[in-house]
Amino acid sequence: MKRMKWLTFLLIGLAILLAGCGGNAASGEGGQVVIYSNGDEEAIKAMEQSLNGAGYEGKYIIQSLGTSELGGKLMAEGSKIEADLVTMSSYFLESAQQQHSMFRDLGFQTHSLEEYPAFYSPVLANTGALFFNTAMIEQKGLEVPKSIKDLADPSYKGLVSIPNIMDSSTGWTLIQAIISEYGEDEGKKIMAGVIENAGPHLESSGSGSIKKVQAGEVAVGFGLRHQAVEVKKSGAPIDFIDPVEGNFSITESVAVIDKKNEKTDLALEMAEVLITDARKDLITYYPVPLYEGETVDEDNKASNNKTFSEPLTVELLEKHQSFFNSAK
Amino acid sequence: MLNVRPEMKVIYTSILIVFLLFLLLPMGTLLLRSFETAEGYSLTNYYNVLSNSELLTAFVNSIKISGLTAIITTILAFMIAYALNCTNIYRPLKSVIKMGILIPMLLPTITYGFAIMYSFGNQGLITQLLGKPLFDIYGFNGLLMGYVIYTLPAAFLLINNSFMYIDKKFIIVSKLMMDGSMRSFLNTIIRPMLGALGGAFVLSFILSFTDYGIPASIGGTYSVVATQLYQVMLGSIPNFNHGAVIAVLMLVPALFGVVLLNYLERFNFHYDKFSQIEMVENKIRDIILGFISIIVLMGMLSIFLVMFIAPFLTSFPYDLTVTMQHFINVFTSNDLTAVYKNSLIVAFFTTVVGIILAYSSAILNTRTGLKGRVAFDVVSMITNTLPGMVLGLSYLLLFNGSSLKGTFTIIIVCNIVHYFTTPYLMAKNSLSKMNPSWETTGGLLGDSWFKTVYRVIIPNSASTVIEMFSYYFINSMVTISGIIFLVSAQTSLVSSKIKELQHFAKFNEIFVLSLLIFFTNLIVKLICDYLQKKQSVKNF
Incomplete structure (x- = not known):
């Protein structure tokens, strides 16, 4: 009899192992x-x-x-x-x-x-825009950029920060703007210039570039528009521009x-x-109106909203990622 | 040897079934999946993985940094063990060093990275004290530091343990024979320790090669195999077959390690007896070694210091007012307390079931005449070489479609198998030293086998069972490599939650959760140590 007791004990142990804990998960928060x-x-x-x-x-x-x-x-x-x-x-x-x-x-x-x-x-929705550090622009004697294309200008070398499309969807809004304005061929040259100027300031996070611009590590950047608006409001020497290529959004x-x-x-x-x-x-x-009756500050209204001609899919993202990589 | 009884066979078979289901089958699946392609089975996956320059770089990086870690760790661990065993350093200081060096074991490796960040980063505690950052912590330097901290306690335990089995009288003999100190050191310490040193090297190498927590927190752009494996499995374009290939390749260094260990086995000495002797007086030696040990210990602990400071401040390092808000936030958040509860549940069941499994295996192996009882030794050798990430991955591949997916059970089983070796060897070691005729005597007196085990064997190995408890519990509280592929939203554990919090850079919550793990483990360890001491007093 005693022998049986021990055997049962061990088997119960195994039973806990196989079923009990599974039941736990189901009964607890299932x-x-x-x-x-x-x-x-x-x-x-x-x-x-x-x-x-x-x-x-x-x-x-x-x-x-x-x-x-x-x-x-x-x-x-x-x-x-x-x-x-x-x-x-x-x-x-x-x-x-x-x-x-x-x-x-x-x-x-x-x-x-x-x-x-x-x-x-x-x-x-997240909208992309250009922003710059006014103090830095003055200090380095730079022109205020009006377009993404301007960022490819050699005078901005080492002073540009952009998000990386491989990790950040904000980075994608940048690529969309370039491709829809200039097409793939001319776009690739511009892209190469921008990447060259960005050097180590290719950010994996969409909020990386505004931080770099705010800290004065670089002079101009591309990133989330509403973040630039907010930083400007806080009194930092930051201003933003809606690029001539357009403000593209990701929802x-x-x-x-x-x-x-x-x-x-x-x-x-x-x-x-x-x-x-x-x-x-x-x-x-995320001050972008998406539904009827929603309003935002005048500052938070992008002046040049555009959408990409093709529907945004993962396949398109991969295509644009390889466009980006080939420009490196 | 005792006659084989039917109940032994029942237990034997059930345990073997467990290992068949949760060790051999998953491994087989892993191997199979690594060859599987759309066009049937071939070497294409291997070809693809090995021709991917990014993965190849990660492999080379991993080997480089793990090798360097292993060298540094082995040297440091040896020096500290030497200081503890062959010097006349003040005894209480020795115990402090011995205890302190083990502290990192109580924390998940993913915490190390954040502690390093908050110590040596641009705004870190140590950086602030020194005035400027010492070096770039993201990538190689941070990884190396993390790996050394992670592997040092394990390497130290191994080396320190074999120091106890060296007959130190030979040091005196060597002195009497007029050996120079170098020759004496080489012949009486290094030579008999070669096996252990090699073991520490291999152990440190494999641990750092397969750890996921440290590179996940501080790896930066320095890619290593563990993070690549995670990305291939759970990245934007998951490829399970390539993941299987990487996992198989991850086993290669472990296999080399086993071969190397077997080779080193021949260097192991077997002294007839170990005599305790007074160490030769040598003040300079003591001061230098004592100093080195303290520096290593302080360096290690200073990195963790920030963990005990930052969560009590409003916003380290900008706003240094003391607050309990972060703790209140964690304890009032359903989400985080649930995660802590989950971790406790997993650790508890892992420990209880794990002990039953390992203890039963050890009894059958050492105290019965069962045919095929060697199977447990084979199992323990396999689990010893198997990295947690590989085991977790193979469970994911095998059980993904089954009802086990996303349950606590699969996590618990993974932990039990992952950490099986050490508790099994502990039990085996203690059981084989007991008088082999106890069961026979018990039988003659009319007790059943179970009764003898219950009344004689278990009480006589209580101290070992407590040690097994402490080992299983602490390891299942801190592991992340083993469970990272198996947790789900509803079975999230503290160590995996930390990874999620990292996404939002919520470092205070990370530290609070780490402290929770730390103090839970500390309490368990102290209680276990106390009970063990009480046991050994009772027995002698």
């Missing part, structure tokens, strides 16, 4: 809607606040991931992904949908300013993975909350 997001800290905070305000506190769990990491997961796992809801760069959502048909139509009225596919709706959107279970319905409700409630906060951090 009912929560899992949200994957590539958003910045401010974006995540705004989304959390709106969800908590709508009474969803404790009913969701947000996991933040880098854009490429989340993109990789979407492409590799399709609808088997752990997340029920994602907020992600729209072009990645387009490609993931094309490949896996993994998203559910949102099915509610959004009143967006532009048309978007039925399976996603934007939560925020990040919310989409719901079609898992065909009850969590999908809850995720849909949350998606609506994000678009209606979270936008009020998000627009203060």
Whole structure:
């Protein structure tokens, strides 16, 4: 009998190993809607606040991931992904949908300013612009640039900072501007000049260049327009310019993975909350109007908004990445 | 040897099934996937990976920096162990050094990088004290520093341990024979220590070659294999087959290590007895070695100092007012407390189940006549060479579609297998020293085998079980390489959460979480040490 007791004990141990802990995961937080997001800290905070305000506190769990990491997961796992809801760069959502048909139509009225596919709706947009350090420009006796093309001028050597399209989607808005204005051939020459001038100031983060310009490490930079506006308002010697090539934007959107279970319905409700409630906060951090009735400061209205002629997809991004690399 | 009983066979078979499922099968899958292409099985993946200049650079970088780390670590660890074992340095100082050197083991490696950043970065604590940055920390320098800190405790333990098995009387004999101090040192210390030194070198090399936490935090643009593997698996264009190839290639240095260790085995001396002797007086030697040990220890601890300061300040180094806000933020955030709870759950189950598994394997191996009991030695050799990242990756490949994906179970199993070797050897070591006839005696007195194990064997090895507990618990609290491919949003652990917080540069939260791990581990370690001491007092 005693022998049996010990045997049972050991087997229970193995049982814990094989089943118990799995049950733990299921019974503990299993009912929560899992949200994957590539958003910045401010974006995540705004989304959390709106969800908590709508009474969803404790009913969701947000996991933040880098854009490429989340993109990789979407492409590799399709609808088997752990997340029920994602907020992600729209072009990645387009490609993931094309490949896996993994998203559910949102099915509610959004009143967006532009048309978007039925399976996603934007939560925020980032717009690219030029900015410069007024003190540095004066000190170095430089001309204030009017276009991205100007940054290729040898007089800016070592004084330019741009985001790298390999890591940053802000970097992509720069490439879009160059290609749509000058085409690939002339564009490549300009790109090569800009990269040459940027040297070590090729930033992996979209906010890297404004930091360099603000710190006086370089004189001019390309990056997120709203950040330059904010830094200027804080009293730093910074000014911004909408380049003649245009202000291009990248949107990040919310989409719901079609898992065909009850969590999908809850995720849909949350998606609506994000678009209606979270936008009020998000627009203060990312001041680009996306929906009817949204207003922003005069300063935050880009004067030369443009969109790329082709739809933004991962394939196009890869094409533009190799354009960028070939100009190096 | 004891007669084989059916219950032994049952346990034997169940354990073997566990290793079949969670060690051999995943490894087989990994190997298979590394050859798999759209056109069937071929060497194309290997060709592609090896002709990718970026990956090749990463390999060369990894080998370079791990080799350098291993050299530095082995020398430092040897000097400190020498200072502790062959000098007349003040005893309490010796114990402080011995304890202090092990402190990094209580922290996840990903924390090291942030501590280095906050110590030697442009605004770092040490930089501020010195007035200017000493060197560029991102990339090679930071990595080297992190790896040395990471591998030093393990290398020290190994070398220090074999110092205990050297008969120091030979030092006196050598002196009497009028050997010069160099010759004496070479013949009585270095020669018998060669095996251990080689072991420390190989261990340090493999640990730094396969660590993910340090390059993830401070690698900068200096690419190493571990970060490349992560990128290939979880980057923007995941390629599982190429990931499998890199993982297989990651095993190559480990295999070389085993070969080297086997070769070094022949240098190991077996002294008949170890006599404790008074060390020859030599003030200069003591002062120099004591000084070196203290410098190394202080240098190491000063890097971690910032971790205990920064989270208590509003915004280090700009706003130095003292605040508890960061702690309050962490403890009131559901998200972060849940992560801490997850880590505790994982560590607890890993420890309990891990001990049962390792202890049972060791009993069957040393105290029964089971056919095929050598299997456990083979398993422990495999788990010893297997880097955590490779094991985690093979689990991802094998269990991705199964219901185990995203559960605590898979993380716990991964930890148990990953850290199996040391607890198993601990148990084996202590069990093989016990009187082999206890089970027979117990049997004659009418006790079943289980009863003897329960009433005699376990109580006599209680100290070892406590040691196993401490080892399994602390390691599963700090590991990141092993679990980075297995965690999900709902099973996120502290060490993987730190990586996520890094994305937002939330360093205060990172340090608070690191302190949580640190103090949890410290408490567990102190309790275990105390219980162990009590045990050994009871036994003798």
